[in-house]
Amino acid sequence: xxxxxxxxxxxxxxxxxxxxxxxxxxxxxxxxxxxxxxxxxxxxxxxxxxxxxxxxxxxxxxxxxxxxxxxxxxxxxxxxxxxxxxxxxxxxxxxxxxxxxxxxxxxxxxxxxxxxxxxxxxxxxxxxxxxxxxxxxxxxxxxxxxxxxxxxxxxxxxxxxxxxxxxxxxxxxxxxxxxxxxxxxxxxxxxxxxxxxxxxxxxxxxxxxxxxxxxxxx
Amino acid sequence: xxxxxxxxxxxxxxxxxxxxxxxxxxxxxxxxxxxxxxxxxxxxxxxxxxxxxxxxxxxxxxxxxxxxxxxxxxxxxxxxxxxxxxxxxxxxxxxxxxxxxxxxxxxxxxxxxxxxxxxxxxxxxxxxxxxxxxxxxxxxxxxxxxxxxxxxxxxxxxxxxxxxxxxxxxxxxxxxxxxxxxxxxxxxxxxxxxxxxxxxxxxxxxxxxxxxxxxxxxxxxxxxxxxxxxxxxxxxxxxxxxxxxxxxxxxxxxxxxxxxxxxxxxxxxxxxxxxxx
Numbered sequence: 001x002x003x004x005x006x007x008x009x010x011x012x013x014x015x016x017x018x019x020x021x022x023x024x025x026x027x028x029x030x031x032x033x034x035x036x037x038x039x040x041x042x043x044x045x046x047x048x049x050x051x052x053x054x055x056x057x058x059x060x061x062x063x064x065x066x067x068x069x070x071x072x073x074x075x076x077x078x079x080x081x082x083x084x085x086x087x088x089x090x091x092x093x094x095x096x097x098x099x100x101x102x103x104x105x106x107x108x109x110x111x112x113x114x115x116x117x118x119x120x121x122x123x124x125x126x127x128x129x130x131x132x133x134x135x136x137x138x139x140x141x142x143x144x145x146x147x148x149x150x151x152x153x154x155x156x157x158x159x160x161x162x163x164x165x166x167x168x169x170x171x172x173x174x175x176x177x178x179x180x181x182x183x184x185x186x187x188x189x190x191x192x193x194x195x196x197x198x199x200x201x202x203x204x205x206x207x208x209x210x211x212x213x214x215x216x217x218x
Numbered sequence: 219x220x221x222x223x224x225x226x227x228x229x230x231x232x233x234x235x236x237x238x239x240x241x242x243x244x245x246x247x248x249x250x251x252x253x254x255x256x257x258x259x260x261x262x263x264x265x266x267x268x269x270x271x272x273x274x275x276x277x278x279x280x281x282x283x284x285x286x287x288x289x290x291x292x293x294x295x296x297x298x299x300x301x302x303x304x305x306x307x308x309x310x311x312x313x314x315x316x317x318x319x320x321x322x323x324x325x326x327x328x329x330x331x332x333x334x335x336x337x338x339x340x341x342x343x344x345x346x347x348x349x350x351x352x353x354x355x356x357x358x359x360x361x362x363x364x365x366x367x368x369x370x371x372x373x374x375x376x377x378x379x380x381x382x383x384x385x386x387x388x389x390x391x392x393x394x395x396x397x398x399x400x401x402x403x404x405x406x407x408x409x410x411x412x413x414x415x416x417x418x419x420x421x422x423x424x425x426x427x428x429x430x431x432x433x434x435x436x437x438x439x440x441x442x443x444x445x446x447x448x449x450x451x452x453x454x455x456x457x458x459x460x461x462x463x464x465x466x467x468x469x470x471x472x473x474x475x476x477x478x479x480x481x482x483x484x485x486x487x488x489x490x491x492x493x494x495x
Contacts, residue, residue, distance in 0.1 A: 020353075021410060029357070036354040040347030040362075047346060093369045096318055106318055114283040114315070122469060126237045127230045130476040134484050144481070148474050154421070154444050155467040156251035163252075172254060184428045191429060 007208040014206035054079065146182075150175045222483040233476070240472050244464035251464055258431055259448035262416045262438025265389060266296065271304040273388035274381045278403065279323075281395035282315030285420050291459035292418040292446035293393050294323050299453045301331045305388070306377055307339040310363065312351055312398050317344045321367055336375040343367030348398045352406035356413075358382055384411040393418040404430050418445060 013035055020032030055076065062072040082105055086095045090102035097103060135141045152158035153175025162170040204210035255263075269275060277296070281289045300307055309324060311317045321341050328339055342363040345351045355362040359382050360372050372378040381387055390413045394400045400417040408415050408430075414437060417427050421442025430436040440449055443466055446459035 033354065033357055033361075036350055036357075039350040040345065040354065043348060043350060044346040096321075097368065103318065110315070111283040111286070115286060118284040122241065123234045123237050126469075126473050126476060127233050129473045130228075130233060130480045131230075133477045133480060135481050144477060148477065151470045152474055154442075155470045156253050156463055157467040157471055159254050160251060172256070176256060179425060179428055180432065183425050184432055187425060188429045 003211075003214070006214055007211065011206050011208060014202065018206075051079070051083075146178055150178055222486055225479070225483055226487075237469060237472065240468040241465045244468050245461065248461055249464045249467075251467060253447055253451050253460070253463060255448045255452055256445075258439035258441065259445050259452065260438075262418070262440050262445075263299075263449060263452040265414070265416045265438045266299050266303075266391075269300070269303065269305050269388045272306070274306045274308060274377070274386060275300055275389045275391060276384065276387050277307050277309045277320075277391045277393070278312065279309060279316055279320035279393050280312045280399045281319070281393060281420075282313050283319065284315075285395035286319060287458070287462060288420050288443045288446060289393050289395060289418065290319060290323065291443070291457050291462075292440050292449060293320065294327060294457065295446065295449045295453055295455065295459075296391055296393070296418065297323055297327045298331070298455060299449075300391075301327060301333055301338070302453075306337075308342065308359065308377065308381060308387070309340065310342040310355065311344045312348060313395070314344055314346070317341070317367060336370075337377055340372070340375050340377050341367040342372070349402045349406060352398070352403060353410065356384060356407045356411045384413045388414070390415045391418070392416070394423065395420050396423055399423065400427050400430070400436065404435050408435050418449075421445075 016028065016032050017035060019028045023029070058072040058076055061067070062069050062076060082102070085105060086102040090100040091097065094100065095102040096106070133144060133147075135144050149171060152161070153171035153173075158171040158175070162172075167173055201210060205213070266275075277293075277300075279289075279293055297307065307324065309320055311320055321343075324339050324341055325335075327333075328335065333339055342359070343366060345355075345363060347354075351362060360378060363372060365371055366375060366378075384390065384407070390403070390407075392400045392403050392415065394403075394417065400419055400423070403415065407413055415435065416438040417430075417436045418440035419427055419442070421444065424439065424441030424445070427436055427439050427441075431439050440446060443459050443462050447463045450457050450460050
């Protein structure tokens with residue numbers, strides 16, 4: 001019974017949600033909407049679980065002074081600090097209003113830190129381009145040529161360099177061709193393969209053939 | 219060989235310094251390089267241009283501060299274009315880090331063009347649930363977002379009384395940095411609710427959107443800062459993206475140069491190793 005109930009529930013939920021894509025009748029649409037509302041609530045509660053997990057995993061390492069324990073204390077301190085400020089000192093549900101301490105933290109801590117992290121990519125890509133992008137095979141050569149054409153063809157300098165050439169051999173034209181045809185063909189193949197895989201796995205779960213998600217050891 | 223060895227062992231911080239200079243200098247002293255508008259960006263502009271005045275457009279801003287340099291200028295230009303055409307906007311966000319960015323854009327551009335909150339635009343804010351929110355939102359805006367960004371009941375906002383499904387809107391604009399984003403909106407909403415949709419995305423994500431662009435499920439695409447700059451050019455309001463393109467140009471050229479240089483050193487060393495001593 002304990003094994004059967006989740007399988008039956010999964011099958012009912014899966015079938016109702018799939019049917020709602022094709023059947024607009026209220027007998028299907030209403031329960032499907034209700035299930036979607038529940039899904040939103042479940043995902044939201046995942047954030048609480050996620051926060052608890054961050055405390056558990058990093059808290060243990062921080063207390064035992066394992067590798068990078070200082071950074072773990074900073075993480076836990078920052079997370080707790082922002083939560084306390086958001087919950088108790090920023091006007092309740094108005095915590096994102098201009099002038100609230102939480103909004104200050106968002107504007108002057110969160111935004112610059114995220115921007116910094118992302119900006120670092122430019123430096124690492126440049127360094128990797130010099131040291132790691134070696135043309136050792138024909139495949140690597142094709143990749144390098146495509147990367148160079150798209151990289152230069154998508155910026156105004158590329159446009160400027162080849163503006164005097166006939167349009168088909170201008171860099172922006174070649175970059176667009178690469179994006180629209182070879183790239184698209186590969187991407188579409190991958191998408192179709194992944195889509196079929198998702199459908200097959202979904203059907204196996206709905207029909208109760210695939211049960212690995214119900215067992216911890218899986 | 220000796221020069222190649224020196225370059226091979228070059229401290230990577232020199233490369234970092236050069237990248238920093240190549241990005242900084244064009245930002246401080248713009249080169250004003252000529253910019254061409256690509257087909258997907260032109261289609262995006264034309265899709266917005268075709269929206270009749272007074273219509274309602276849904277704008278989903280699915281990004282966070284990490285992609286702000288690419289997507290904030292893009293969102294700002296789209297909002298400006300829509301407001302200039304007297305099109306009204308219902309905005310929502312599915313990324314927890316992004317709502318204040320979208321809200322600031324709506325208020326800044328709205329104030330500049332004399333638009334009123336609740337009448338000309340509404341920000342529904344963030345809803346957790348990621349992909350699960352999309353079909354729910356397609357079924358009913360007000361049921362999925364009973365309150366707006368600042369907690370006001372949407373039933374009190376005049377604009378929200380005029381539209382509760384995509385059928386009552388003219389266009390769906392998605393500005394996205396990844397998951398959940400354009401791909402998921404296409405899969406969950408575009409075909410199911412027969413939505414006319416355009417997408418603005420980060421340069422990294424743009425190739426993912428091309429299959430949907432070619433199939434017509436997405437009618438226009440702005441890819442990265444280049445797409446944002448092309449849109450700024452289309453609406454004739456140069457902004458942060460246009461400025462940033464010079465920096466991006468020099469950084470791209472430098473990276474291309476590094477790839478070529480790295481390989482020139484690699485091949486010269488390989489040739490030398492093969493030659494009998």
